Amino acid sequence: MRIRQPLLALALVLVIVGATGCTGAVRETTTARTSTEMLLLSTATERALSQFDPTRLKDKVVQIDDSHFDSVDKNYVLSALRNYIAENGARLQVKGAEGAPAPDYVLEIRSASLGIYDSTFGIGVPQLPLPIPQTNIVSASPPLHLLHRAKQEGWAKFQIWIRHPVFGTYIGKSKDLWGHSYQSVWFIFGIGPITCSNDIYPEDESVYEVMPEDHSVADQAD
Amino acid sequence: MRRLPLTLAVAISLVLASGCGVVRASTTERTSQEMLLITTAAERAVKRFDLASLDGERVFLDVSAVPAQDRGYVVDAVEQHLEEAGAIQVDAPGRAGVILEVRSGTLASDERRFGFEIPLPPLPTKLKKTIQRTRRLVGSDSDDDGEDPLASELILGFFFDKQAGWAKLQGFAWRPKTGEYLGDFEGWGYARVGWFGESILPEKTLKETAESYGE
Numbered sequence: 001m002r003i004r005q006p007l008l009a010l011a012l013v014l015v016i017v018g019a020t021g022c023t024g025a026v027r028e029t030t031t032a033r034t035s036t037e038m039l040l041l042s043t044a045t046e047r048a049l050s051q052f053d054p055t056r057l058k059d060k061v062v063q064i065d066d067s068h069f070d071s072v073d074k075n076y077v078l079s080a081l082r083n084y085i086a087e088n089g090a091r092l093q094v095k096g097a098e099g100a101p102a103p104d105y106v107l108e109i110r111s112a113s114l115g116i117y118d119s120t121f122g123i124g125v126p127q128l129p130l131p132i133p134q135t136n137i138v139s140a141s142p143p144l145h146l147l148h149r150a151k152q153e154g155w156a157k158f159q160i161w162i163r164h165p166v167f168g169t170y171i172g173k174s175k176d177l178w179g180h181s182y183q184s185v186w187f188i189f190g191i192g193p194i195t196c197s198n199d200i201y202p203e204d205e206s207v208y209e210v211m212p213e214d215h216s217v218a219d220q221a222d
Numbered sequence: 223m224r225r226l227p228l229t230l231a232v233a234i235s236l237v238l239a240s241g242c243g244v245v246r247a248s249t250t251e252r253t254s255q256e257m258l259l260i261t262t263a264a265e266r267a268v269k270r271f272d273l274a275s276l277d278g279e280r281v282f283l284d285v286s287a288v289p290a291q292d293r294g295y296v297v298d299a300v301e302q303h304l305e306e307a308g309a310i311q312v313d314a315p316g317r318a319g320v321i322l323e324v325r326s327g328t329l330a331s332d333e334r335r336f337g338f339e340i341p342l343p344p345l346p347t348k349l350k351k352t353i354q355r356t357r358r359l360v361g362s363d364s365d366d367d368g369e370d371p372l373a374s375e376l377i378l379g380f381f382f383d384k385q386a387g388w389a390k391l392q393g394f395a396w397r398p399k400t401g402e403y404l405g406d407f408e409g410w411g412y413a414r415v416g417w418f419g420e421s422i423l424p425e426k427t428l429k430e431t432a433e434s435y436g437e
Contacts, residue, residue: 042327091401
């Protein structure tokens with residue numbers, strides 16, 4: 001009993017010290033969204049837009065109508081769409097520019113989905129109630145996962161209508177434009193996160209790992 | 223067992239009287255580390271743009287598709303890069319020979335904690351209340367940020383923290399007069415702090431850097 005008492009007291013002190021807020025902490029991100037989430041959405045967007053067949057728009061002056069489109073990533077989607085159709089031969093115009101030619105087509109884009117889907121899968125012992133002896137207090141044990149996967153997916157579904165700029169009549173429409181991206185992280189025997197697979201980062205790490213050349217004036221002077 | 227409550231009381235008093243020091247992470251909206259991660263990543267992404275074809279062109283930079291929070295920094299970085307490429311910047315699309323539209327696929331940070339950890343069960347409510355009451359009595363409950371210090375859980379284990387800044391900047395250039403497409407580009411930027419080093423601070427020491435500016 002004499003041995004157990006100090007041990008119990010020591011354990012209690014450790015718990016109390018741990019609870020006083022003296023432990024170190026790393027501040028979580030303060031950007032509105034994590035970079036992974038933004039990459040999932042922008043990658044899904046790009047893939048969805050690349051499904052659009054722009055043949056009909058070649059050499060035509062095109063205006064984009066975004067009045068039926070709303071999303072946190074609206075600006076990104078519109079810019080990516082402008083890029084895509086311009087790359088494929090459509091002629092863009094500055095909105096409201098003086099002397100700009102009348103557009104041949106108006107492209108109306110709407111979004112059925114542009115969001116993140118989270119799913120988890122695990123094998124192990126879940127959180128269980130843990131009664132504290134000689135009291136009526138019930139605490140909870142930590143979950144102990146042998147294998148745990150957390151998967152985040154970015155989903156985009158867009159539709160594009162082509163209208164006449166003056167009469168507003170229907171000229172054509174796209175098929176449903178789907179885009180998907182994902183990232184999976186694993187915890188194995190409680191160790192992780194281990195990023196096993198994703199399709200949002202470039203396969204060639206030199207694209208971002210190798211430092212770009214600096215052509216600044218100061219460096220040239222050196 | 224009679225000595226246990228006394229031991230416990232003494233232990234609690236010691237903990238409460240110890241005046242645990244706290245360094246506040248930041249009073250700005252974001253920490254300097256996070257700002258450096260994002261701006262460094264942005265700068266590296268911009269440096270990968272190949273803007274040589276815009277040499278001598280009158281360019282209007284459209285960054286409306288870059289999130290507002292870090293837009294200013296990206297604008298400055300791209301403008302500097304444009305100048306280095308020999309482009310002439312104009313402030314209205316009507317006066318431009320080329321419009322350069324930049325958007326960001328990502329411009330933010332990510333945190334990772336890698337390792338092995340077991341979060342211990344939270345303190346029983348009764349014990350929490352007793353500690354809080356005692357702390358209030360001795361006047362050491364001085365948290366002014368509204369956070370419950372007892373809410374944090376004790377974690378057993380061993381782990382490394384890593385914070386990374388990512389930038390994926392894309393863009394394309396076109397002629398507003400004809401609508402002609404000139405080309406597109408993409409630049410990735412990455413910066414990190416944690417685990418085994420960092421990539422946001424100058425290679426020279428801060429003192430050497432400050433001295434080199436003085437020269």
